[in-house]
Amino acid sequence: MTRSILQTYFGDDSPRVREQVTRVVRQMKTKSVRSCYTLRIDEDANMPERLQRNLIGQSSGVAGYARKTGPPVIIINRRFLRGNPNGIPSVLLHELSHHAAQTDDIGYYRGGNYKMGSSDVQLDETQLLSNADTYSEFIDQF
């Protein structure tokens, strides 16, 4: 039996999961349509230190960031932009999920696994439903 795309990314396709994923994706859509986002390109050194710590041991470094509240601003790391121009849509979706739906960084999706720092992390269903990278990877499939 094949797994549904919701099972693949969120571990389940129950009504509860469908409802939560729909809610977050709608919030992202509404916010992106109604708000005028500022996209800023900034240097590696100006990325928040707390995010640098989350990514120790990963060559990609901080791709970008956005605050969960406040003005709609998404900052993209210039070094990431140069090295991964095809990765920009995923970064924008990830950051939009933070700002529009207050998602968290519980694990970063790398090659089929979630990582935090240099460690693999296992996310349970509740964590998958509030994790920014889960939404960016999920939406990036369409």
Ligand SMILES: [Zn+2]
């Ligand atoms: Zn993030």
